[in-house]
Amino acid sequence: MSAVMKAGDESAGLSRREFLARVGALGGLVLIAGVAEVVKAQDAARYGADSMPHGWSDNPLAFIAIGEDGTVTIVVHRSEMGQGVRTGMPLIVADELEADWSKVRVTQAPADELKFGNQDTDGSRSTRHFFEPMRRCGAAARTMLEQAAAASWGVSVSEVQAVNHEVVHRKSGRKLGYGALARAAAQLPVPARESLRLKDPTRFRYIGKGKTHLADGRDIVAGKAQYGIDTRLEGMLYAVVARSPVLGGKVVRYDAAEALKIPGVVKVLQIQVSVPSAKFHPLNGVAVVAMDTWTAIKARNALKVQWDDGVHGSYDSKAYRAELEQAARKPGKVLREAGDVDGAMSKAAHKVEAEYYLPHLAHASMEPPAATARIVDGRCEVWAAVQAPQVTREDVAKHLGLSSENVTVHVTLLGGGFGRKSKPDFAIEAALLSQQLAGKPVKVTWTREDDVHNDYFHTVSVEHLQAGLDARGKPVAWLHRSAAPSIVSLFGPDPKHEAPFEQGMGLINMPYDVPNLRIENPEAVAHTRIGWFRSVSNVPHAFAVQSFVAELAAAAGRDHRDYLLELVGPPRLIDPTALKDGWNYSESPQRYPVDMGRLRRVIETVTREAGWGRKLAKGRGLGLAAHYSFVSYTAAVVEVAVGGKGELTIPRVDVAFDCGPQVNPDRIRSQLEGAVVMGVSLATLGEITFKNGRAEQDNFHQYQVTRIDAAPRQIKLHLLPASDWSVPLGGVGEPGLPPIAPALCNAIFAATGKRIRQLPIRDQLASG
Amino acid sequence: MELSINETKVQVMAADDTPLLWVLRDHLGMTGTKFGCGMALCGACTVHLDGQPTRSCMMPISAVAGKKISTIEGIGATTAGQAVQDAWLALDVPQCGYCQSGQIMSAAALLKGNPKPSDADIDAAMTGNICRCGTYPRIRAAIKQAAGKLGAGK
Numbered sequence: 014m015s016a017v018m019k020a021g022d023e024s025a026g027l028s029r030r031e032f033l034a035r036v037g038a039l040g041g042l043v044l045i046a047g048v049a050e051v052v053k054a055q056d057a058a059r060y061g062a063d064s065m066p067h068g069w070s071d072n073p074l075a076f077i078a079i080g081e082d083g084t085v086t087i088v089v090h091r092s093e094m095g096q097g098v099r100t101g102m103p104l105i106v107a108d109e110l111e112a113d114w115s116k117v118r119v120t121q122a123p124a125d126e127l128k129f130g131n132q133d134t135d136g137s138r139s140t141r142h143f144f145e146p147m148r149r150c151g152a153a154a155r156t157m158l159e160q161a162a163a164a165s166w167g168v169s170v171s172e173v174q175a176v177n178h179e180v181v182h183r184k185s186g187r188k189l190g191y192g193a194l195a196r197a198a199a200q201l202p203v204p205a206r207e208s209l210r211l212k213d214p215t216r217f218r219y220i221g222k223g224k225t226h227l228a229d230g231r232d233i234v235a236g237k238a239q240y241g242i243d244t245r246l247e248g249m250l251y252a253v254v255a256r257s258p259v260l261g262g263k264v265v266r267y268d269a270a271e272a273l274k275i276p277g278v279v280k281v282l283q284i285q286v287s288v289p290s291a292k293f294h295p296l297n298g299v300a301v302v303a304m305d306t307w308t309a310i311k312a313r314n315a316l317k318v319q320w321d322d323g324v325h326g327s328y329d330s331k332a333y334r335a336e337l338e339q340a341a342r343k344p345g346k347v348l349r350e351a352g353d354v355d356g357a358m359s360k361a362a363h364k365v366e367a368e369y370y371l372p373h374l375a376h377a378s379m380e381p382p383a384a385t386a387r388i389v390d391g392r393c394e395v396w397a398a399v400q401a402p403q404v405t406r407e408d409v410a411k412h413l414g415l416s417s418e419n420v421t422v423h424v425t426l427l428g429g430g431f432g433r434k435s436k437p438d439f440a441i442e443a444a445l446l447s448q449q450l451a452g453k454p455v456k457v458t459w460t461r462e463d464d465v466h467n468d469y470f471h472t473v474s475v476e477h478l479q480a481g482l483d484a485r486g487k488p489v490a491w492l493h494r495s496a497a498p499s500i501v502s503l504f505g506p507d508p509k510h511e512a513p514f515e516q517g518m519g520l521i522n523m524p525y526d527v528p529n530l531r532i533e534n535p536e537a538v539a540h541t542r543i544g545w546f547r548s549v550s551n552v553p554h555a556f557a558v559q560s561f562v563a564e565l566a567a568a569a570g571r572d573h574r575d576y577l578l579e580l581v582g583p584p585r586l587i588d589p590t591a592l593k594d595g596w597n598y599s600e601s602p603q604r605y606p607v608d609m610g611r612l613r614r615v616i617e618t619v620t621r622e623a624g625w626g627r628k629l630a631k632g633r634g635l636g637l638a639a640h641y642s643f644v645s646y647t648a649a650v651v652e653v654a655v656g657g658k659g660e661l662t663i664p665r666v667d668v669a670f671d672c673g674p675q676v677n678p679d680r681i682r683s684q685l686e687g688a689v690v691m692g693v694s695l696a697t698l699g700e701i702t703f704k705n706g707r708a709e710q711d712n713f714h715q716y717q718v719t720r721i722d723a724a725p726r727q728i729k730l731h732l733l734p735a736s737d738w739s740v741p742l743g744g745v746g747e748p749g750l751p752p753i754a755p756a757l758c759n760a761i762f763a764a765t766g767k768r769i770r771q772l773p774i775r776d777q778l779a780s781g
Numbered sequence: 782m783e784l785s786i787n788e789t790k791v792q793v794m795a796a797d798d799t800p801l802l803w804v805l806r807d808h809l810g811m812t813g814t815k816f817g818c819g820m821a822l823c824g825a826c827t828v829h830l831d832g833q834p835t836r837s838c839m840m841p842i843s844a845v846a847g848k849k850i851s852t853i854e855g856i857g858a859t860t861a862g863q864a865v866q867d868a869w870l871a872l873d874v875p876q877c878g879y880c881q882s883g884q885i886m887s888a889a890a891l892l893k894g895n896p897k898p899s900d901a902d903i904d905a906a907m908t909g910n911i912c913r914c915g916t917y918p919r920i921r922a923a924i925k926q927a928a929g930k931l932g933a934g935k
Contacts, residue, residue, distance in 0.1 A: 095877030095914045226873055233878035234866040236813020236853030240879055243812035251807065276796065305795070307803040310819070379817050379825055379879040379913045428815070428879025429913050461818040683876055683916070690915025713822040713911065722904040724917040 060601035062142035065133065067126035067403070071146035073154040073203060075128050076106060083178065083192030085112045090122040090129035091139040092400050093229070094378075094430035095687070096746045097680030098139050100228045102147055104219040105140075105676060109151025109212055112191070113178040114219060119228040124402030124422035134400040135435050135545060136598065137643040137744025140676050144742055152209045154198075161197035162189045214738040223678035229426065241398025241425045242383035246454040249385065250279055252446050253309035253458060255316050256298035256467050259706035260291060260541050261323040267299045268317040275315065277308035282449050284442060286412075291503045291542050293408055295442045296467060302446065306458050322706050328540035330702040330709075333473065334370060337537060341368065341477035341496040345535025346510055348521045349593040352529030357490035361481025365568045368478070369557045370771040373701040374471035374546055375708075375716055380428020381459040382439035388452035392419045397440040398427040405437035409444045420444075431691075432545035436469050462711045469544025470701055470708075472497045472515075474537075476557030481529075486569025487579070491527040495520050495534055497553060502539035509536040511550065517589075517596035519554030519640060519751065524587055524607050525580040541703065547691065551642045551751040556772070559638035559755035563762065573637055573759065574620045581639075584610025598644050604741050605644045611671050612641055614733060615648035619669035622731050623650035629764075632656060633664075636760025638752035643744025645672040646733075649689070649752040651725075653760040659778030663693060663725040663757070671733040672743035678732060685749040686728050692753020694719035697774045782846055786811070787855025793842065801837040801845050802826045805852060813853040813882050817911070824910030827883040828852050834890040836909075853882035861931065862889040868927035876914035884910045888924050896931055898924065 062069040070076075078086040087103040103119050106112075122129050130146070155175045162180035163170040166187060173182050179190045219225050232238040257263065269281035280302045286294045299318055303309035358364065384397035386409070393413055399405045402422045410417040427434055443457040459467075474497030481490035501512045511520065511534050521532055546552070566576035586606040589597040597605060616639045620626075625635060632655045639648035652665040666689050675681055698717040702709045710716040758769040761778065769777060784791050786809070793808050800819075805811040805828075814837055817825030821836035828837045829851040856862030865888045868874075875881045884907070891898055891906035898906065903924055912920070 093877075095875075097876070226870065227875060229878060230870050230873060230875065233875045233881050234869045234885060235857060236811075236882045238878055239812070240815075242816060243806075245810055245812070305799070305803055305807040306816075307799045307807070308796070311798075377913060379823065379877070379911065380815070381817075426879075427877060429877045431913070458816070461820070461823075679873060683873070683919070686918050687876055687915035690917060691913075694915075712820050713818050714820070718911055718913060719915075720908045720911060721917040721920065722908045724915070726900070728918050 060599060060604070062131065062146070064599045065131035065142065067131050069130035069142060069146045070128065071149040071153070071206065073150045073157070076150050077110070077154045079191055079195040079198070081192050081195055083116055083190050084118055085110065085116055085191065086118045086120055088120055088122045090132050091143070092134040092402065092424055092427055092430065094134065094400065094427035094434065096684060097227070097677060098134065100225055101140055101677040101680055102143060103228065104225050105144060105147040106151040108217055108219040109148045110155045111175040111177060114225060116178055121424050123424065124406040126403040132402045133404070133435065134430070135432065137747045141742040141744055144676060148211055149206060149209055152211050153204050156204045156209065157198040157201045158191055158194045160201055161194045165189065165197065220676055221674065221678065225677065239425050240380050240428045241396065242380055242428065242458060244385040244396040244425065244456060246385060246387060249454040249456055250302045250450065251304065251306045251309045251458065252300045252302045252443070252455050253306065253313040253460065254284065254298045254300040254442060254463070255313050255318050256296040256463065257320055258466055259320070259322040259328070260325045262326070263297050263321045263323065264299060265319040265321045267319065269299070271315040271317070272301055272312035275308060275312045277304040278312045279303055280450065281316070282446060284445055290505050293404065293436045293438050293441070295438045295445065300446055302450065302455060310460060325540045326706040328703045328706040330372070330704070333540070334475065337473070337475035337496045338368065340535035340537060341475040341494045343535065345494055345496070345533040347531060348516055348534050349532040350530065354490050354492055354529045354531040357529035358479065358481040358492070361490055362484045363482040363486070363568060364479065365482065365565055366479045367561055367564055367770060369476040369560060371474050371553045371556060372699070372772065373473045373541070374695055374699045375465050375468040375701050376431040376433035376546055377464065377716060377718060378427070378429025378431055378433055381461055381464040382434065383456065383458045384440040384443040385454060385456040386440070386443035386447040387454035388413070388447050391415065392421070393444055393447070394421045394423065395440050395444060396423045396425055397437065397443070398425050398434055399437050399440060400427065400430050400435040401437065405440050408437055409441055412441050413444055413448055431547045432549070433469060435545060461713065465701070465710050465712060465716050466708045469542045471546035471552070472500070472543050472550065474553040476553055478557060478561045480561070480565055482565065482569055486571055488527050488565060490529040493520065493523065493532050493557070495554065496537045497550070498537045498539035498543050500543050500545060502543055507539050509538055510534050513596045515550040517594045517598070518550035518642060519558060520550065522589055522592040522594035522607065523558060524592060524609060524612070524641065526582050540706070548642060548747040548750040551640065551747070552695070552754070555638065555640040555642070555751035556755045559640065559752060560758055560770070563636070563759040564768065567762070574616065574625050577637065577639065578613060578616060581609055581613050581616065584613060598744070600644055607641055608646070611646045612639060615639060615646045615669040615671050618731050618733060619648040619650050619667050622669065622729065623652070623667035625650065632764055634760045634762070634764025636756045636758065636763055638756035638759060640751040642748045642751055645670065645743030645745065645748040647748045647752050649756040651753070651756040651760045653757065653764050655761065655764045655778060659776070661697065661761070661774065661778055665727040665729065666725040666753070667729045667731065668749060669731040669733060670749065672745050672748070673740040674735040674738050674742055675732060676742070681732060681745050682730050684745050685730050688749025689728050689753055690719055690724050692750050693723070693725060693757060696754035696757050696772055697723070700773050782842060784842070784845060784850060785848070786850045787852060795842060797843040798841050801828065801840045801842055801850070804842050805837065811852055811854055815879055815882055817880065823880070824883040824887060825880050827886040827910065829886060829890060832890070832893065834887050853886060856886060856889050859889065861892040864927040864931050865889045865892065865923070868923040868930065872919050872923045872926065874916050874919040874923050876916055880910060880912045884912065884920055888920070888927070891924065892928055892931060897928055
């Protein structure tokens with residue numbers, strides 16, 4: 014293919030947003046040194062894509078190439094991990110471009126935020142932040158093609174129109190295909206942003222239709238799709254690493270004699286990283302480099318390594334839970350307060366108290382972390398399944414002592430991410446090993462045990478709730494204490510408190526109108542690497558709040574649905590800052606207020622569609638939960654059947670979802686289906702425990718996940734349409750998850766009268 | 782050692798205890814078969830040995846000489862395999878897609894032996910294959926769709 018409209022011109026409007034701090038990605042806590050002032054001076058309040066490092070780009074020269082054969086190549090700058098971004102993003106461009114999808118080729122951008130804008134694929138932000146820039150991108154290229162056609166015919170551009178991969182002159186009936194126009198169009202200047210004519214949404218052909226098949230579907234079903242673990246380079250060596258099993262641990266000494274006896278072992282090398290905090294750095298360890306992966310695994314297992322565990326060597330999940338419980342039973346740092354909670358509580362007609370426990374979780378993406386690196390003439394190339402390509406590029410450069418211009422990161426498909434692969438520690442390992450091997454290509458593969466032992470784990474938490482009810486059963490006092498180690502502990506001194514972005518995930522911004530309310534956050538110290546896990550702190554916060562509301566309804570003798578709707582109250586917009594939430598998923602509080610009308614609507618829809626109140630056989634029950642997260646609204650009804658011996662099955666789950674306008678409804682559905690399964694998985698089975706600082710689980714026999722036989726048999730999705738395309742987009746990848754576990758446990762209560770307050774459920778029903 | 786993979790004979794040199802998975806991936810460059818657990822717990826590495834779905838991550842190559850090995854790269858040449866791939870595409874089953882090679886191999890083996898599987902049959906045949914993205918509802922639907930197509934073709 015000859016790409017004559019070339020990517021590469023970086024002049025168009027990027028420089029003004031070149032230096033943005035990593036505020037959005039890390040919730041306002043980690044700044045690139047010396048940059049904060051620059052941002053402040055320019056604009057104190059940036060939201061959405063503007064608030065992300067390197068912002069956004071809508072430059073068609075960066076994202077679109079058109080060959081003389083008419084092939085349109087669209088660059089995707091976000092990482093594909095199953096959310097469908099390699100289909101969704103190009104279809105936006107193709108739609109505005111009036112391209113024929115069958116002539117569209119999708120290609121993956123390397124790490125280059127100066128060119129593409131922010132590439133961090135996290136926070137359910139990709140489509141939300143790039144819908145408008147991608148539309149403009151397609152519209153600009155379409156305009157250039159129209160201008161080129163008009164010029165070649167000597168007619169006014171107003172007389173021509175791009176339609177399905179060709180430009181048509183209506184008066185004369187003349188037509189020119191995109192391939193024929195590509196060279197001339199490429200010579201034209203990119204039209205000014207303000208001059209662009211976006212399509213009327215009634216003319217969308219792909220956006221909102223859900224008829225576009227997966228861009229990578231054919232490759233996937235034929236085994237041709239390339240993931241991080243699939244990279245193969247000439248002369249490549251294979252590495253497997255023995256890592257410190259404890260956070261902060263170091264190698265005291267190691268004996269590689271037995272390992273080196275195994276034929277095919279090339280070298281044993283140490284990875285030594287001396288840094289004050291875990292961040293995204295590799296862990297200390299000993300690597301075996303061999304001629305194939307199997308030999309490396311065998312030899313790694315033959316290593317004898319003596320570790321100095323350091324200060325976290327006594328981390329023990331049982332003892333830690335007791336610590337969190339103690340902390341949660343005493344007053345902690347007050348995050349938000351209204352009225353007089355203690356006074357109202359003492360005068361309440363009825364008092365309810367409950368404590369919930371949620372353990373650490375591992376992401377366990379089916380593709381374990383894997384990356385390949387080589388260094389040639391002082392330039393490093395990395396192939397990796399990473400959610401944060403630019404962070405990978407910068408961190409690899411720092412570890413190698415190179416400038417980031419001399420590091421290229423090729424982003425492969427991700428075999429699942431769920432937040433794990435936003436940390437490039439594994440890619441840095443590959444680069445460091447290549448450096449020690451004179452630049453030879455090296456692939457680092459994590460075994461499943463490595464992945465389970467050394468994940469950036471989902472936090473562990475104790476959620477303590479108290480409420481005082483009036484004579485009618487309405488809550489007049491509400492106290493929520495959340496004790497959980499923070500992700501921010503990765504980056505420096507442990508803050509021992511949840512960060513604004515963690516608080517803003519359903520803790521501080523609890524939206525129900527309770528007159529006397531206090532939200533507290535007692536101290537919790539991290540003893541392992543805590544990381545972002547799909548939906549992050551929404552998982553514990555929503556589990557606690559949505560379970561507790563059901564407990565209150567039961568205490569008040571009320572129907573849970575009616576009670577929840579009463580708490581939600583009438584349709585109204587709440588300014589998140591009025592809830593002391595200054596974060597709001599990095600979105601503007603004006604553009605994205607908490608819309609209680611939309612929250613009501615998902616609850617009303619899901620209960621109606623699920624047949625709330627219908628008669629059920631003995632041992633069956635329906636449970637409800639609703640949650641606002643990632644600026645979207647989700648409500649779920651789970652139906653359970655609990656057998657005589659406590660066997661749990663889930664015949665049906667209904668989910669109502671409002672994410673505003675739906676760009677690719679089929680992938681919204683698939684994300685919700687997946688969230689339901691993951692929610693069931695973490696509720697019923699998921700738990701990582703620690704003893705002597707080490708994760709006790711090794712592989713899927715101990716860290717169990719839901720399989721097809723235990724997955725809900727029917728998942729019914731109810732997508733709520735937005736009124737029109739001017740409604741700002743909400744997130745999709747994560748908001749489906751938080752309501753599932755509480756809805757499931759509420760259903761179990763409805764079916765059996767047993768209240769589940771600690772996850773996972775595992776065999777808690779067996780005795781009953 | 783000589784292996785028969787997707788109707789083709791290939792020579793490999795690897796330690797006898799090397800699992801077939803790593804011979805396919807590292808020695809032969811057939812990366813469609815995936816590593817997921819190394820303990821036959823997740824099914825990502827599923828291939829067919831003489832038509833039987835088998836976890837290649839724990840199958841030493843010393844045990845597969847003389848057997849017919851088929852992998853995701855070759856399964857589309859079989860009637861059941863192609864019907865499964867077609868249904869997978871029609872319903873857009875994959876999310877990240879990583880486990881789908883194994884899912885398709887298990888589904889193709891199921892349909893070859895049981896052209897009209899019940900839900901319980903699907904559970905039994907597919908429970909060894911983990912999908913962390915949670916594509917199970919579509920896997921179930923796609924198996925039924927493929928079964929329908931295969932039945933109609935008879």
